[in-house]
Amino acid sequence: MKRRDFLTAGGLGVGAALIGAGTAANAAQNRGDGLDGEPRKQWEETYSGGSMDVEPLPPGLPGKDYTPVVVPNGQTLPFNIVDGVKVIHLIAEEIEHTFTPGLVAKCWGYNGNVNGTVIEAVEGERIRIYVTNKLDVPTTVHWHGIFLPNGMDGVSGVTQRPIPAGDTFKYEWTIRQHGTYMYHSHYDPMTQEGMGLTGMFIIHPRNPTEDHKVDREFVLISNEYRVEPGASRPDPNEMSDFNVLTFNGRAFPGTEPLVVKTGEKVRIRFGNLSAMDHHPIHLHGYKFKITATDGDKIPVSAQWPETTVLVAVGQTRDVEFIADAAGDWIMHCHMTHHTMTQMGHEAPNMVGVDGSEFEGQVRSMLPGYMTMGTGGMGEMAYMQMPVPDNSFPMGSVQLQFGKSTIGGMFTVLKVRDDITSYEDPGNYDNPPGTVADSASEAELLRDGIKT
Numbered sequence: 001m002k003r004r005d006f007l008t009a010g011g012l013g014v015g016a017a018l019i020g021a022g023t024a025a026n027a028a029q030n031r032g033d034g035l036d037g038e039p040r041k042q043w044e045e046t047y048s049g050g051s052m053d054v055e056p057l058p059p060g061l062p063g064k065d066y067t068p069v070v071v072p073n074g075q076t077l078p079f080n081i082v083d084g085v086k087v088i089h090l091i092a093e094e095i096e097h098t099f100t101p102g103l104v105a106k107c108w109g110y111n112g113n114v115n116g117t118v119i120e121a122v123e124g125e126r127i128r129i130y131v132t133n134k135l136d137v138p139t140t141v142h143w144h145g146i147f148l149p150n151g152m153d154g155v156s157g158v159t160q161r162p163i164p165a166g167d168t169f170k171y172e173w174t175i176r177q178h179g180t181y182m183y184h185s186h187y188d189p190m191t192q193e194g195m196g197l198t199g200m201f202i203i204h205p206r207n208p209t210e211d212h213k214v215d216r217e218f219v220l221i222s223n224e225y226r227v228e229p230g231a232s233r234p235d236p237n238e239m240s241d242f243n244v245l246t247f248n249g250r251a252f253p254g255t256e257p258l259v260v261k262t263g264e265k266v267r268i269r270f271g272n273l274s275a276m277d278h279h280p281i282h283l284h285g286y287k288f289k290i291t292a293t294d295g296d297k298i299p300v301s302a303q304w305p306e307t308t309v310l311v312a313v314g315q316t317r318d319v320e321f322i323a324d325a326a327g328d329w330i331m332h333c334h335m336t337h338h339t340m341t342q343m344g345h346e347a348p349n350m351v352g353v354d355g356s357e358f359e360g361q362v363r364s365m366l367p368g369y370m371t372m373g374t375g376g377m378g379e380m381a382y383m384q385m386p387v388p389d390n391s392f393p394m395g396s397v398q399l400q401f402g403k404s405t406i407g408g409m410f411t412v413l414k415v416r417d418d419i420t421s422y423e424d425p426g427n428y429d430n431p432p433g434t435v436a437d438s439a440s441e442a443e444l445l446r447d448g449i450k451t
């Protein structure tokens with residue numbers, strides 16, 4: 001038999017076999033849709049690290065048997081237990097949202113918060129989420145990465161009719177997995193996610209293993225917006241040039257620090273529902289291990305170290321580390337344009353330009369005229385110049401040693417030896433002699449450095 005004939009004949013046979021297997025698998029999936037208590041067999045057989053075989057929690061489950069996550073600038077939704085079912089009320093609405101002090105826009109979000117509203121649950125729970133649509137347009141909610149009956153998947157037109165303005169829909173299923181997931185609108189997603197309708201969905205394990213336990217865990221979701229200086233709403237039609245880059249809906253200095261005590265084991269759960277950009281998130285002063293991808297724990301022996309975790313659009317990543325070095329360690333997207341807020345975009349390149357002659361000519365007509373940007377954008381942070389209404393002057397916030405010169409998708413991990421609360425402890429008090437500063441004449445002489 002020629003190879004081609006073999007492939008044709010074999011292909012037919014394999015195809016037929018696959019169709020058969022597919023039908024069986026589909027039947028298993030349909031049985032395991034979460035409504036009748038059956039686990040997802042197909043998943044269980046192919047993934048050893050899964051947790052799909054847990055029985056649903058019995059009615060009357062405890063309200064909380066986990067350490068809640070910390071959501072900087074955000075919130076975890078409250079719940080009620082009704083006949084053993086965890087009941088949560090999610091409200092989609094327009095919100096006057098502060099990205100960072102001085103930059104406010106009308107966005108869309110959930111329960112009074114843009115991007116920073118977290119749903120927290122426990123594997124095995126039956127969950128019932130009421131979604132009230134207070135927008136003027138229809139919406140739906142898709143539970144991203146979560147196993148549930150097809151009709152609970154939240155896809156407008158495909159799996160359900162959209163939730164009309166003013167209506168409340170009910171989503172309900174039994175949770176058969178744990179890990180870091182997300183949720184977002186699936187009606188006109190470009191507009192609705194672009195206006196802020198995204199959030200994180202954290203599911204704690206029913207029976208946490210010892211290596212899963214941490215002292216402190218944070219949730220951060222990345223998003224991106226285009227807000228013209230002076231405009232009152234983000235432009236969801238923007239496709240490439242985003243100028244407000246956020247963690248939990250906030251741009252630095254509007255981001256709350258991540259405060260931990262020296263020696264604590266820390267987990268950060270990252271998600272990314274930006275429109276167009278993946279974000280490589282870099283933490284200073286540490287290496288962390290990637291411990292979970294898209295909600296599934298990586299076996300300890302297979303976890304790998306990084307200093308930067310790439311969180312692609314639609315993905316979640318968990319990282320863990322021991323906070324063994326005190327200090328103010330910044331954490332930010334490493335794409336430099338993602339640590340700018342508004343300024344730096346569409347600016348003419350003036351780096352290295354000698355504007356002195358030109359300046360003299362212009363000043364005869366415009367007193368006080370000054371050529372800007374010849375030393376880059378950093379100098380802008382140090383100038384007291386008027387900015388358009390409702391815009392944030394890039395990096396102009398005063399920090400311990402000067403202006404930050406960056407902002408955007410940027411926050412600070414504050415590790416402290418002796419703290420009694422997780423309130424912002426202020427600036428790090430560096431031990432004497434451990435801060436980079438100007439070298440003395442004697443030092444330069446001693447080490448043979450000619451300047």
Ligand SMILES: [Cu+2]
Binds near residue numbers: 245277279334335338
């Ligand atoms: Cu980025």
